Amino acid sequence: MSAAPGSLTRREFLTRGGALIVSFSLAPRILAASPQEAQNIGKEPVKEPALPGSLSKAPLLDSWIRIDADGTITVFTGKAELGQGIKTALIQVAAEELVVEPRSINLVTADTGRTPNEGYTAGSQSMQDSATAIMHAAAQVRAILVALASQRLNLPAEQLTVHLGVIRGNDGRSITYGQLVTGETLHVRANPQSPLRDPKTRGVIGKSMQRVDIPAKVTGRAIYVQDLRLPDMVHARVVRPPSYGARLISIDSARVQKVPGLLRIVRNGSYIAVVAEREYQAIQAMRALAQGAKWEERATLPQPADLYNYFQKLPTQDYIDLGGAADIALGPGSITSTYRRPYQMHGSIGPSCAVGLSKDGIVTIWSHTQGVYPLRDALAELLKAPPDRVRVIHMEGSGCYGHNGADDAGADAALIATAFPGRPVRVQWMREDEHAWEPYGSVMVSTARARLDGSNITEWQYEVWSNTHNNRPAPAGQLSPAWAIEPPFTPSAPKPAPLPAGGGNRNALPIYKFPNARVVHHFVPGMPLRVSALRALGAYHNVFSIESFIDELAAAARADPIDFRLRHLDDARARDVISTAAERFGWSQYRRQRGRGRGFAFARYKNYAAYCAVVLEVEVDRESGSIRPLRVVAAIDSGEAVNPDGMRNQTEGGIIQSLSWSLYEAVTFDTTRITSRDWSTYPIMRFSNVPETIDVHVITRPGMPFLGTGEAAQGPTAAALANAVADATGVRIRELPFTRSRVKAAVGL
Amino acid sequence: MNLDINGKTFQIDADPTTPLLYILRDQLQLNGAKFGCGLGQCGACTVIVDKQPVFSCITPVSALQGRKIRTIEGLGTLENPGPVQRAFIEEQAAQCGYCIPGMMMRAQALLEQNPAPSKSDIRRYMNANLCRCGTHMRILRAVERAAAFVKDGGKGGTAG
Numbered sequence: 027m028s029a030a031p032g033s034l035t036r037r038e039f040l041t042r043g044g045a046l047i048v049s050f051s052l053a054p055r056i057l058a059a060s061p062q063e064a065q066n067i068g069k070e071p072v073k074e075p076a077l078p079g080s081l082s083k084a085p086l087l088d089s090w091i092r093i094d095a096d097g098t099i100t101v102f103t104g105k106a107e108l109g110q111g112i113k114t115a116l117i118q119v120a121a122e123e124l125v126v127e128p129r130s131i132n133l134v135t136a137d138t139g140r141t142p143n144e145g146y147t148a149g150s151q152s153m154q155d156s157a158t159a160i161m162h163a164a165a166q167v168r169a170i171l172v173a174l175a176s177q178r179l180n181l182p183a184e185q186l187t188v189h190l191g192v193i194r195g196n197d198g199r200s201i202t203y204g205q206l207v208t209g210e211t212l213h214v215r216a217n218p219q220s221p222l223r224d225p226k227t228r229g230v231i232g233k234s235m236q237r238v239d240i241p242a243k244v245t246g247r248a249i250y251v252q253d254l255r256l257p258d259m260v261h262a263r264v265v266r267p268p269s270y271g272a273r274l275i276s277i278d279s280a281r282v283q284k285v286p287g288l289l290r291i292v293r294n295g296s297y298i299a300v301v302a303e304r305e306y307q308a309i310q311a312m313r314a315l316a317q318g319a320k321w322e323e324r325a326t327l328p329q330p331a332d333l334y335n336y337f338q339k340l341p342t343q344d345y346i347d348l349g350g351a352a353d354i355a356l357g358p359g360s361i362t363s364t365y366r367r368p369y370q371m372h373g374s375i376g377p378s379c380a381v382g383l384s385k386d387g388i389v390t391i392w393s394h395t396q397g398v399y400p401l402r403d404a405l406a407e408l409l410k411a412p413p414d415r416v417r418v419i420h421m422e423g424s425g426c427y428g429h430n431g432a433d434d435a436g437a438d439a440a441l442i443a444t445a446f447p448g449r450p451v452r453v454q455w456m457r458e459d460e461h462a463w464e465p466y467g468s469v470m471v472s473t474a475r476a477r478l479d480g481s482n483i484t485e486w487q488y489e490v491w492s493n494t495h496n497n498r499p500a501p502a503g504q505l506s507p508a509w510a511i512e513p514p515f516t517p518s519a520p521k522p523a524p525l526p527a528g529g530g531n532r533n534a535l536p537i538y539k540f541p542n543a544r545v546v547h548h549f550v551p552g553m554p555l556r557v558s559a560l561r562a563l564g565a566y567h568n569v570f571s572i573e574s575f576i577d578e579l580a581a582a583a584r585a586d587p588i589d590f591r592l593r594h595l596d597d598a599r600a601r602d603v604i605s606t607a608a609e610r611f612g613w614s615q616y617r618r619q620r621g622r623g624r625g626f627a628f629a630r631y632k633n634y635a636a637y638c639a640v641v642l643e644v645e646v647d648r649e650s651g652s653i654r655p656l657r658v659v660a661a662i663d664s665g666e667a668v669n670p671d672g673m674r675n676q677t678e679g680g681i682i683q684s685l686s687w688s689l690y691e692a693v694t695f696d697t698t699r700i701t702s703r704d705w706s707t708y709p710i711m712r713f714s715n716v717p718e719t720i721d722v723h724v725i726t727r728p729g730m731p732f733l734g735t736g737e738a739a740q741g742p743t744a745a746a747l748a749n750a751v752a753d754a755t756g757v758r759i760r761e762l763p764f765t766r767s768r769v770k771a772a773v774g775l
Numbered sequence: 776m777n778l779d780i781n782g783k784t785f786q787i788d789a790d791p792t793t794p795l796l797y798i799l800r801d802q803l804q805l806n807g808a809k810f811g812c813g814l815g816q817c818g819a820c821t822v823i824v825d826k827q828p829v830f831s832c833i834t835p836v837s838a839l840q841g842r843k844i845r846t847i848e849g850l851g852t853l854e855n856p857g858p859v860q861r862a863f864i865e866e867q868a869a870q871c872g873y874c875i876p877g878m879m880m881r882a883q884a885l886l887e888q889n890p891a892p893s894k895s896d897i898r899r900y901m902n903a904n905l906c907r908c909g910t911h912m913r914i915l916r917a918v919e920r921a922a923a924f925v926k927d928g929g930k931g932g933t934a935g
């Protein structure tokens with residue numbers, strides 16, 4: 027974001043706002059017809075500065091904000107509600123800059139027929155992309171309306187005040203937004219600079235607001251795509267192959283024909299699905315068909331016990347992300363540690379679902395995808411249809427935490443709806459479909475080496491092995507149903523994501539200052555198990571590794587882990603979250619009880635987004651190996667906080683989810699099949715083991731860019747856990763998850 | 776077959792082995808109970824039958840003749856939420872919210888059996904239900920708050 031709001035005085039704001047408007051009101055039509063030219067009226071043609079956030083992708087103001095004659099305000103976002111509370115935060119931002127009540131704003135989210143294309147709702151980017159765009163668009167819309175009011179009321183802009191959608195002159199006359207807007211008023215290109223309100227006058231941003239979606243969710247309104255019931259809708263289920271690459275040899279359709287309500291068996295190559303009048307009938311038909319289906323399977327998966335060896339021996343593409351070609355000479359006093367993380371899954375509570383309708387040459391898909399436009403393109407390719415014949419409308423699903431089965435279910439709906447046109451088809455995955463077929467977070471291995479000189483790290487070397495963390499559609503070959511049809515689509519060759527965001531190397535670069543550092547990313551293209559984006563991508567493992575290793579080095583230097591970090595850190599905001607978390611936890615007054623320990627960890631997500639520090643106290647039962655998280659304190663700085671309670675909610679959630687990954691979770695498999703197929707074969711955190719307390723402290727930075735919150739806690743939580751277990755037991759565990767058996771083997775009596 | 780749901784009688788025409796969940800969602804258009812696993816492992820489908828929380832995904836309708844079934848639609852409405860619903864709203868106890876109706880029904884059953892549960896009673900009772908968003912701390916607080924509402928006379932009333 028280039029234009030952080032400065033602290034304009036009210037007068038400056040009005041003049042700047044006024045000046046801005048003149049150019050708009052001089053030539054709105056020309057602007058609309060030829061934005062480039064109009065921007066440069068009377069000036070040398072110059073390269074325009076970038077527009078803030080997603081305005082750069084959709085620069086017309088009315089792509090974002092429309093105001094009707096009756097004053098109704100509609101705000102459009104290409105981002106989707108995933109349970110992270112983005113709708114509420116976007117409404118707050120728009121209300122702030124338009125100076126209206128949040129409840130007067132009607133927000134339309136991701137829909138290829140209506141909203142701007144903002145790519146995926148992922149990477150904790152929605153605040154940077156969409157909130158930034160909406161904030162600037164709203165400020166510019168307000169300025170245009172003030173200028174129009176100034177003309178209509180024949181008063182200078184300085185004599186006007188704006189409040190709740192009404193612009194009032196100091197002579198008592200007033201006019202509403204609705205009265206000022208006509209057809210073309212907002213059909214203008216955004217400016218790089220916006221007359222943003224003074225952060226000191228905030229009325230809505232920065233105040234916790236109840237989430238707009240929760241009341242309907244707790245009262246059973248139809249909210250989720252799973253709840254969508256279209257007239258005449260039918261139900262489908264897919265008979266999923268038993269393993270990756272399994273080929274269908276035969277089916278026994280006779281036994282299925284008996285199932286009441288069966289409407290159609292859809293078969294295309296190894297892809298089979300059933301359509302029935304009612305949902306349970308579709309399930310019964312699917313089960314009958316599955317029982318009689320014969321498959322040819324191949325043992326393509328590694329020996330589970332040998333996973334890490336096997337993975338590290340796969341061919342790699344090596345990238346030196348930091349430092350020179352040669353290894354750093356570590357010499358005497360150097361320390362080396364290796365860290366491992368297994369495949370872990372999103373494990374959404376609600377299996378993926380989509381509704382499809384093929385009618386009048388248009389295929390419409392309702393989906394909880396993270397990217398309506400990319401999915402639209404992938405489905406068009408899958409169906410061999412032009413993209414404008416496919417519409418994807420987002421509806422909420424169960425929380426996804428990355429690329430789960432949502433897009434694949436959209437492909438199921440598209441394939442089945444086109445084979446059964448005319449009636450809407452709802453298809454929901456079964457639990458075992460989601461567990462066995464979702465793309466997992468990649469297995470990862472890292473080796474860290476460092477040398478200490480007294481209490482200072484002088485040499486640092488870090489290497490990480492990882493698959494890609496992005497196999498999202500498009501293209502169609504990224505959709506698992508497309509692998510089974512005839513002719514099949516094949517997945518595209520995986521590519522590493524470039525830094526600074528990175529994928530497997532996300533957060534692989536140390537944020538600490540070391541005189542001599544080298545980081546190597548061994549990108550592993552071969553993917554024995556299906557993988558893609560899981561919340562925080564490689565940052566989960568890299569922060570777990572680096573922050574564990576920093577504690578190991580602090581111990582070797584006999585230094586307090588927090589002092590040791592601060593000695594190597596010069597970023598003031600980083601220091602702030604660290605000391606806030608430490609103070610709130612009572613780090614310096616801590617008294618260790620038997621069997622207990624405390625751990626600290628910190629990261630700046632992607633090294634350029636939110637700062638998050640986590641302190642955690644655990645109790646370890648050496649006899650059973652069980653770990654009980656007792657108390658968690660976190661501090662987070664995501665720039666200007668829009669909805670502090672929303673940030674706390676997401677951060678608490680990130681902490682618990684990361685504890686669940688780190689304590690329990692590893693996808694199991696044999697050499698042919700995934701064997702984690704339900705919650706008993708892939709256990710996750712339950713109430714019995716969530717911490718007693720979690721306190722999240724939000725540090726706000728009024729006027730500073732939004733940095734996003736959703737993924738910041740994943741890495742620090744894992745490392746804080748490892749550090750607390752080491753503090754409690756004196757034993758360092760470097761392989762996730764910290765299951766009872768692993769802990770017992772490491773520390774048991 | 777007749778089913779008594781949220782105090783109303785519904786005439787159901789379905790294969791008696793059909794789990795209650797599909798009758799609620801597919802035939803009666805009640806959204807509250809969710810499909811999560813179909814295996815009795817997650818609690819997303821939890822409803823109350825007589826006084827007990829029950830996994831509707833594995834409970835065939837044939838077992839429910841003459842029993843009183845309650846879903847979150849019976850706890851209150853958007854316009855007039857019941858105490859448990861108000862408590863969840865006030866604690867902002869949802870992220871995606873998919874698990875939450877099941878959580879609320881289990882909490883409702885707990886509070887009817889034990890109007891003043893301790894923190895550990897609540898944890899133990901809620902342990903059958905899974906949440907993947909990590910909303911646990913807020914859910915626990917919401918149950919405590921709901922208990923306080925019920926104690927104060929629970930304005931807003933619960934149906935059923």
Ligand code: FES
Binds near residue numbers: 820
């Ligand atoms: S859906 Fe019934 S317990 Fe999971």
Ligand code: FES
Binds near residue numbers: 109871873906
């Ligand atoms: S709030 Fe999303 S699963 Fe519980």
